[in-house]
Amino acid sequence: MSIEVKNVSKSFGAYRALKNVSLTVQGGELLALLGPSGSGKTTLLRIIAGLDHPDEGQVLIDGEDLSKQALRDRRVGFVFQHYSLFRNMSVFDNVAFGLRVRPRKQRPGDGEIKRRVDELLGLVQLDQLAARYPAQLSGGQRQRVALARALAIEPKVLLLDEPFGALDARVRKDLRRWMRKLHEEINVTSVFVTHDQEEALELADRIAIMNAAQIEQVASPSEAYDRPATEFVSEFLGFANRMPCKVVEGVAQIGDFVLAVDLGAYTGDAVAYIRPYEIALKKLNGEDATARATVDSIVALGPNARVDLDYGGHRLEALIDREELAALGLAAGDICAIGFSRAHIFKTA
Amino acid sequence: MSAANAPPFEANTEMRRDRPALRDPRWARWAIFIFGIGFLTLFVVLPVVTVGIEAFRKGVPAYLDALSQPDTISAIDMTLSVAAIAVPLNCIFGVAAAWALGKFDFRGKTVVMSLIDLPFSVSPVISGMVFLLLFGLQGWFGGWLRDHHLKIVFALPGLVLATMFVTLPFVARELIPLMQEQGTDEEEAARMLGAGGWRIFFSITLPNIKWALLYGVLLCNARAMGEFGAVSVVSGHIRGLTNTLPLQVDILYNEYNMVAAFSVASLLAGLALVTLIVKSFLEWRYADQLALTRR
Numbered sequence: 001m002s003i004e005v006k007n008v009s010k011s012f013g014a015y016r017a018l019k020n021v022s023l024t025v026q027g028g029e030l031l032a033l034l035g036p037s038g039s040g041k042t043t044l045l046r047i048i049a050g051l052d053h054p055d056e057g058q059v060l061i062d063g064e065d066l067s068k069q070a071l072r073d074r075r076v077g078f079v080f081q082h083y084s085l086f087r088n089m090s091v092f093d094n095v096a097f098g099l100r101v102r103p104r105k106q107r108p109g110d111g112e113i114k115r116r117v118d119e120l121l122g123l124v125q126l127d128q129l130a131a132r133y134p135a136q137l138s139g140g141q142r143q144r145v146a147l148a149r150a151l152a153i154e155p156k157v158l159l160l161d162e163p164f165g166a167l168d169a170r171v172r173k174d175l176r177r178w179m180r181k182l183h184e185e186i187n188v189t190s191v192f193v194t195h196d197q198e199e200a201l202e203l204a205d206r207i208a209i210m211n212a213a214q215i216e217q218v219a220s221p222s223e224a225y226d227r228p229a230t231e232f233v234s235e236f237l238g239f240a241n242r243m244p245c246k247v248v249e250g251v252a253q254i255g256d257f258v259l260a261v262d263l264g265a266y267t268g269d270a271v272a273y274i275r276p277y278e279i280a281l282k283k284l285n286g287e288d289a290t291a292r293a294t295v296d297s298i299v300a301l302g303p304n305a306r307v308d309l310d311y312g313g314h315r316l317e318a319l320i321d322r323e324e325l326a327a328l329g330l331a332a333g334d335i336c337a338i339g340f341s342r343a344h345i346f347k348t349a
Numbered sequence: 350m351s352a353a354n355a356p357p358f359e360a361n362t363e364m365r366r367d368r369p370a371l372r373d374p375r376w377a378r379w380a381i382f383i384f385g386i387g388f389l390t391l392f393v394v395l396p397v398v399t400v401g402i403e404a405f406r407k408g409v410p411a412y413l414d415a416l417s418q419p420d421t422i423s424a425i426d427m428t429l430s431v432a433a434i435a436v437p438l439n440c441i442f443g444v445a446a447a448w449a450l451g452k453f454d455f456r457g458k459t460v461v462m463s464l465i466d467l468p469f470s471v472s473p474v475i476s477g478m479v480f481l482l483l484f485g486l487q488g489w490f491g492g493w494l495r496d497h498h499l500k501i502v503f504a505l506p507g508l509v510l511a512t513m514f515v516t517l518p519f520v521a522r523e524l525i526p527l528m529q530e531q532g533t534d535e536e537e538a539a540r541m542l543g544a545g546g547w548r549i550f551f552s553i554t555l556p557n558i559k560w561a562l563l564y565g566v567l568l569c570n571a572r573a574m575g576e577f578g579a580v581s582v583v584s585g586h587i588r589g590l591t592n593t594l595p596l597q598v599d600i601l602y603n604e605y606n607m608v609a610a611f612s613v614a615s616l617l618a619g620l621a622l623v624t625l626i627v628k629s630f631l632e633w634r635y636a637d638q639l640a641l642t643r644r
Binding site: 049072073086088098101149 | 539541542545
């Protein structure tokens with residue numbers, strides 16, 4: 001079932017949390033709301049959930065405006081950042097809660113509830129822990145209980161607020177992979193909030209990148225990475241070297257380089273973003289090389305090496321294969337030739 | 350180191366090695382220990398023991414005789430009646446107030462908070478006087494009440510009102526910090542799962558505060574039964590009619606009837622003891638549950 005956010009604005013006092021935000025989530029999709037803290041992503045999620053009300057605009061779930069409906073009829077599954085498990089209930093009772101609070105007519109019988117809860121606990125691999133209390137579980141286990149509890153009401157959409165935020169790195173990685181598999185299995189339209197770009201890139205079908213109460217770009221992970229729509233996106237997604245440049249009628253001059261850019265007939269100042277692996281290093285042979293940079297330092301990072309360069313006063317980071325580096329025989333203090341295989345260029349406003 | 354001269358609160362050696370803050374000289378530890386125990390003995394143990402000794406000075410028959418006087422029986426009845434009405438009402442108010450103050454933000458919250466604390470800072474005698482001023486014969490509503498044949502002051506309703514005023518903060522004060530700390534996360538989660546307001550309250554909010562609520566009620570009850578000042582003003586000391594246990598003790602004492610006074614007093618002291626024992630027992634019995642729900 002699809003989610004449609006239409007021109008939603010929200011303020012808390014003088015603080016504008018969302019400015020005219022629109023977003024469409026397709027049925028069965030797993031979408032990430034990615035952004036730095038304070039960008040409005042949790043507010044947007046809470047508005048989709050119906051926990052907060054927008055000042056303007058509306059949210060349609062499966063084409064229906066749910067703001068008039070009681071929360072119990074909306075069937076929106078929500079996994080809270082700190083899980084918010086019911087501490088006075090066992091794992092089983094936590095998961096069963098959503099079924100037990102249904103009006104008498106829609107409530108399944110005890111046997112049916114038990115069957116459904118056991119099935120869900122099996123799905124999140126916690127069947128052994130049904131009798132435990134939340135305080136007796138690890139962070140990862142609590143997270144999965146929260147997920148099972150949200151799924152128990154057979155939600156039309158599943159919303160997750162920083163689902164892995166409170167976990168340590170190792171567990172986070174495992175859970176991420178597990179969650180992707182689970183999504184493929186149950187295929188519920190899902191939106192999750194995260195500030196961790198790696199998480200968004202790995203898990204999501206599409207990413208909505210938020211900044212300062214607005215959505216900057218909605219795209220698939222690879223598209224957002226390869227073709228950032230705005231300066232913010234290119235800076236936020238992965239690291240990119242920033243270099244001021246000049247554009248004259250669609251041609252950018254970045255240091256010694258000239259690149260054709262898609263800015264129409266724009267002429268004026270611009271800024272170029274170059275990813276570390278988009279910088280090629282070459283041995284200086286003869287004097288024909290147009291662009292020269294000094295190697296400041298070299299740091300080994302697993303199979304790669306980060307080479308810090310001084311290029312006409314600009315600090316650049318390049319990332320190259322360590323074997324390749326060895327073949328070049330570069331060391332700190334050397335001068336080498338550099339080339340940009342690609343750059344993203346934005347007008348400076 | 351011999352066990353005989355080891356201070357009773359000797360930290361284990363490993364702990365002391367790791368924590369220089371615990372490496373106080375032995376005389377200092379002893380001094381603090383003796384001061385603490387001495388203070389407690391002088392101000393708590395001794396008075397309670399005295400009550401017991403004085404009550405039984407003339408033997409068990411005299412003790413039982415003092416307790417079976419009609420006036421005393423009536424005072425017991427009065428005290429129980431007052432507590433039976435005041436404590437449940439205050440319990441409901443306390444939960445409601447703590448719920449509103451702990452879970453919601455609204456204008457004037459701090460004002461309400463200070464109002465709840467007011468009975469703690471006002472002398473009970475004054476609060477008794479206020480009720481006299483309001484509902485006494487010469488009071489604001491006195492004429493109206495007389496015309497409608499309603500008795501508040503010098504009767505059970507006045508005693509209940511005065512007691513409720515004095516014990517108002519007990520339950521609320523116990524619950525507010527806890528409810529603030531617990532926040533509204535679980536309630537929100539329950540709401541998302543489709544639970545209605547009452548359902549959320551009875552299956553999420555209430556179970557999470559039940560222990561604090563129990564302590565609050567125990568304290569509130571102990572104070573309600575022991576209240577003297579406010580009750581003294583509104584009761585009018587009508588023997589066998591509007592006297593509560595503390596007032597009865599006062600009357601008997603003023604009549605130099607020491608054995609009877611201390612016998613009745615022993616009931617109140619016993620109540621305090623029972624409260625303490627019940628609290629400790631529950632804490633021991635449900636220690637595991639307590640640990641679980643505290644997070």
